[in-house]
Amino acid sequence: MSELGIVYALLGAAVAVLLSGTGSAIGVGIAGQAAAGVVTEDPSKFAKVLIIQLLPGTQGLYGLLIGFITLSKIGVLGGGLADLDVQTGLLILAACLPIGVVGLLSAIAQGKTAASAIGIVAKKPDQFGKAMLFPAMVETYAILALLISFLSVTGIQV
Amino acid sequence: MSNTKYTYAVARIRALETSLLTDGVIGQMLGCPTVEQAMQLLMEKGWGSGTSEEKIEDMLACEEQKAWRVIQDTAPDMKVFDVLSCPRLYHNLKAAVKAVCTGSHVKDIFYDGCSVSGEEMMRIVENKEFDRLPGRMPGIAREAFETLLHTGDGQLCDVMIDRAALEAVQEAGRQSGETIIREYADTTVSIADIKIAVRCSRTGKSAEFMRSAMAECEGVSVDQLIRAALSGEDEIIKYLEGTSYAGGAAALAESPSAFERWCDDRMTESMKPQKYETFSVGPLLAYLLARENEIKTVRIILTGKQNSFPDDAIRERVREMYV
Structure with a gap:
């Protein structure tokens, strides 16, 4: 049994959760600042700006999902660690990278877009639907990364 | 971030x-x-x-x-707004210097919302504690106070402080580190210089007087503006037509109030793109x-x-x- 294999696989799970979680925290933080600014002046817009603020939070959930699947796959959650060689460990690490890296960057970008969209709601609350679409477009790329990470992690034979 | x-x-x-x-x-x-x-x-x-x-x-x-x-x-940082509070601060200085030198105590002559309040400014001028003033103010405050005290020339005192205010606006714009603030400062000084040139041209002031009143800026050339002002208002209009203040030249030809309005409308127009900014001081x-x-x-x-x-x-x- 190569101990390095399981280390690489665990590193993959950590990368997926850490990077996407950090991205979401920053993104939600940026959007939250904008939301707080609007609610300071107009508390009636709380529900609308809260929904937009939460949009960059999804990357963190995607990272968690991939991390969870990875941990299950390598037996960390089910008890009985899988016997992984270095190559398989590295494969799992590589499979986790898309959601980690794309999750980090897309969540920050989405946070900034959400802050701008909150500006739309502040001035024209009736345009909430359109305002939601702009940050939602960024989500597309996080979903693509999630898809690739999911297919890769589940496709690797342990 | x-x-x-x-x-x-x-x-x-x-x-x-x-x-x-x-x-x-x-x-x-x-x-x-x-x-x-x-x-x-x-x-x-x-x-x-x-x-x-x-x-x-x-x-x-x-x-x-x-x-x-x-x-x-x-x-998050009020320092970048010095460019807007500078004129108020220098107005307070001017009002305090005049009030102390003439011994008059007129109510409601000071602006609020700047780093030195009216009452504080009065105390500073009365006690001649000019070093308590911020930035480059101590020098000009002392000079304007002495000038008014010895010559009794209120206009000279005004010109000295007004020019110092323009220079302070320009300096605050540069120090803000924000392009929009720097551009605003330069536009403010340029427009002030144009107004000075027009008024001086109408009242037949000398080149030395104009030079002492105008502050250097990027928008207009002080030398060319003075030369044009000495030749008359039409020359000022002709000079402005070759600058980014060409629209102002037409307004100036119409009437002084049209020019004032053009200056404000130009500023408003230049600020409109800030409606689409999210992460800068511009809005x-x-x-x-x-x-x-x-x-x-x-x-x-x-x-x-x-x-x-x-x-x-x-x-x-x-x-x-x-x-």
């Missing part, structure tokens, strides 16, 4: 922009037959302290305070200028109506609104 430090402030400003006066509301005010009805319209829009029987000046002063309070509450500056612009316009309309000016005379002085 440093470029997101204005996120909260800008979002709050976006919410506040919905309560700015539009051209439509200004039109409604113009249509009001009496000043009382125009003030009632403003009160319905949330202007003033909410008390009935409020005077025009009290209402406008209240709105100015509200605008500055918003910026003080939201801006804060634009909001503050928009508030100042609407307060100025409301003052023109109310005082015009109070003094029974013809509607056309008021209308030609009305500024373009930001929203």
